[in-house]
Amino acid sequence: MSEHHLDAKRMLCPMPVIKTQNKINELVAGDILHVTCTDPGALSDIPAWARINGHLIVSHQENDDEIIITVQVGK
Amino acid sequence: MAKKHKAVALISGGLDSLLAVRVLQEQGIEVEGINFYTGFCVEGHTHAIRNHDKDKQKRNNALWSAEQLGIKLHIVDVIQDYKEVLLNPKHGYGANMNPCLDCKIFMVNKAVEWVKENHESGFDFIITGEVIGQRPMSQRKETMPIVARESGADDILLRPLCAKNLPATKPELEGWVDREKLYGFSGRNRKPQMALAKQFGFTDYASPAGGCCFLTDKNYSDKLVDLWKGRGSREYEMDDIMLLKVGRHVRPKPEFKLIIARDAGESKFLEGYRKQFITMQVTSHNGPLALIDGDISAEDFDLAAGVVARYGQGRDAEQVDVEVSIPNEDKQLRQIKPLSTTDVLEEWHV
Numbered sequence: 001m002s003e004h005h006l007d008a009k010r011m012l013c014p015m016p017v018i019k020t021q022n023k024i025n026e027l028v029a030g031d032i033l034h035v036t037c038t039d040p041g042a043l044s045d046i047p048a049w050a051r052i053n054g055h056l057i058v059s060h061q062e063n064d065d066e067i068i069i070t071v072q073v074g075k
Numbered sequence: 076m077a078k079k080h081k082a083v084a085l086i087s088g089g090l091d092s093l094l095a096v097r098v099l100q101e102q103g104i105e106v107e108g109i110n111f112y113t114g115f116c117v118e119g120h121t122h123a124i125r126n127h128d129k130d131k132q133k134r135n136n137a138l139w140s141a142e143q144l145g146i147k148l149h150i151v152d153v154i155q156d157y158k159e160v161l162l163n164p165k166h167g168y169g170a171n172m173n174p175c176l177d178c179k180i181f182m183v184n185k186a187v188e189w190v191k192e193n194h195e196s197g198f199d200f201i202i203t204g205e206v207i208g209q210r211p212m213s214q215r216k217e218t219m220p221i222v223a224r225e226s227g228a229d230d231i232l233l234r235p236l237c238a239k240n241l242p243a244t245k246p247e248l249e250g251w252v253d254r255e256k257l258y259g260f261s262g263r264n265r266k267p268q269m270a271l272a273k274q275f276g277f278t279d280y281a282s283p284a285g286g287c288c289f290l291t292d293k294n295y296s297d298k299l300v301d302l303w304k305g306r307g308s309r310e311y312e313m314d315d316i317m318l319l320k321v322g323r324h325v326r327p328k329p330e331f332k333l334i335i336a337r338d339a340g341e342s343k344f345l346e347g348y349r350k351q352f353i354t355m356q357v358t359s360h361n362g363p364l365a366l367i368d369g370d371i372s373a374e375d376f377d378l379a380a381g382v383v384a385r386y387g388q389g390r391d392a393e394q395v396d397v398e399v400s401i402p403n404e405d406k407q408l409r410q411i412k413p414l415s416t417t418d419v420l421e422e423w424h425v
């Protein structure tokens with residue numbers, strides 16, 4: 001299992017989702033990806049994308065204007 | 076046991092693609108969705124920008140559709156490749172800058188390529204939610220074979236909602252799907268789709284008024300054409316596409332325009348562009364942030380500042396302070412009299 005970071009700041013949805021998807025395609029089941037974004041739309045879109053594609057949202061944090069969403073890659 | 080056949084569906088987020096997938100799922104076909112992001116899609120973007128949209132549910136309808144259907148969704152960034160479609164559409168534009176027929180061909184072709192790239196997943200055919208006569212330009216009886224042929228999909232392109240009005244495709248001829256259980260919808264009447272949605276238990280689905288993208292919008296198209304005219308070239312980048320959705324666009328001179336925030340949400344969004352653009356903001360009163368796009372000469376700074384001041388709370392003051400920031404230079408403060416409503420000419424508004 002390895003841990004990765006993705007910077008999707010200033011991107012507007014669905015770009016953070018697309019970047020997350022493309023990054024996850026390179027990872028293996030169990031890996032952790034922390035996505036940092038600024039578009040609040042990502043708070044609903046990334047979890048929706050993760051749910052339908054079988055990945056797990058481990059946590060999401062909002063501080064100031066930044067949102068960090070942590071995804072665990074599914075099988 | 077017979078092989079389970081697999082289809083990839085173009086998912087726009089609208090009702091038709093939602094229904095097309097469900098119709099095939101009813102026949103035991105395994106479906107995954109694909110959604111192409113051209114940069115102009117109605118999904119996403121602006122809800123993140125403007126204040127008054129904050130309370131609206133920020134949902135992406137393509138993702139929502141996939142979740143309702145219980146299918147995977149692959150979102151593909153086609154921003155670069157789409158430029159050729161928008162700039163040189165073989166079949167021309169619709170009522171505005173929407174190259175719908177070329178766009179459909181492009182997307183189905185991208186789906187064909189995607190199926191090839193993902194051949195290990197074993198997709199047998201492609202489906203869309205197209206309905207004959209639904210859209211005046213791209214969804215007509217004559218355009219259906221054009222899309223199939225020019226996209227390279229040919230007989231593996233199935234339109235479950237209007238298949239009965241079209242020649243049988245490979246999935247039907249091979250018996251992978253039962254043609255009898257497909258539909259023969261045609262025309263602009265949405266009642267049959269709404270009835271089918273009810274039958275399947277879909278409520279709360281999206282029904283965008285125009286099309287699936289901003290190019291069908293007259294205001295947006297006007298701004299795009301103005302941008303190209305102002306620059307003397309039809310190039311565009313992602314930032315341009317996004318900035319056309321934000322603010323009030325005012326062009327007092329052919330060489331430059333102002334993008335003036337209409338609320339705090341837009342001002343905040345435009346803040347992110349301070350390093351790329353000259354910006355102006357009234358500092359003596361409350362007022363919006365404005366970006367200057369194009370080549371402004373030093374003698375036009377007062378004119379631009381006067382326009383910006385017109386949209387702030389100091390619009391009736393004798394004089395206001397306007398801060399001008401040029402990337403990598405010190406900020407300047409200018410004292411100017413705001414232009415009056417009549418000074419900001421009607422034809423300046425893009």
Ligand code: SF4
Nearest residue numbers: 174175178286287288
């Ligand atoms: S409305 Fe936009 S996205 Fe939809 S077919 Fe037309 S050009 Fe393509």
